[in-house]
Amino acid sequence: MHYASAIISSMKPTPKYRSDCPINYALETFGDKWSLLIIRDLMFQGKNNYSEFLKAEEKISTNILASRLEKLERAGLITKSIDPNNNAKKVYLLSEKGIDLLPMLLEMMAWSAHYDEHTGCPVEFSNQLKEDKQSLITQLKRQLIES
């Protein structure tokens, strides 16, 4: 290859994703068995630090947790800061981009609640989801933004 064509070729943007399909973008951002469990803990369970995430019932391992937190931070879904009360402790928060996953997660929960007979989705929650999803989204979003 000529030097000039080598330079031109190196200037071409490397395709970052497998395709520009929006479903593919979502899957490349959080499409694995663990990432959305961390988002769930931040969104619905008020957890915000490493040791709290580790306690999740699904038994995430320390190395998977660390790698997923890093990936979610890089993708702009969560932010990391230092706990003002303890310099050694990191605090994680959902960004706006992360909070905006709420409607998708609620649809996911509604689907599972419908199809999984052992679902742990509380009935009242499941009913509110069916009857007035928009109010539920507004209410949860407000709580997340204010927290």
Added chain:
Amino acid sequence: MHYASAIISSMKPTPKYRSDCPINYALETFGDKWSLLIIRDLMFQGKNNYSEFLKAEEKISTNILASRLEKLERAGLITKSIDPNNNAKKVYLLSEKGIDLLPMLLEMMAWSAHYDEHTGCPVEFSNQLKEDKQSLITQLKRQLIES
């Protein structure tokens, strides 16, 4: 262990999932980088067989495709039958459980369309999603059930 307690213990249902959380159920059913691309192909692109799925832009490999089709069939999201015009060919279709992923997939697409500047989500589709999601769901669902 006494024989009786061994029997009783063997009668306990083996926990099938990591937890009974509805988000976890969804992730254990289709939480990987490929499964929802197959659902997408069935749902939005009218594909219904192995060689069509293989042509997806994301370049799924034959062994991953085969394993995901099997998993999705086992989970009851798709059905497999023999092509009436070609006995050697299998035809895949979304089940009702699979079709019911539509609202979740639309939310996923809306999120990606908003956050991925290179999104391939057509503007008209993205607008309809914002302005009248419910009609879009009804219309797409009807098409899927009739097909």
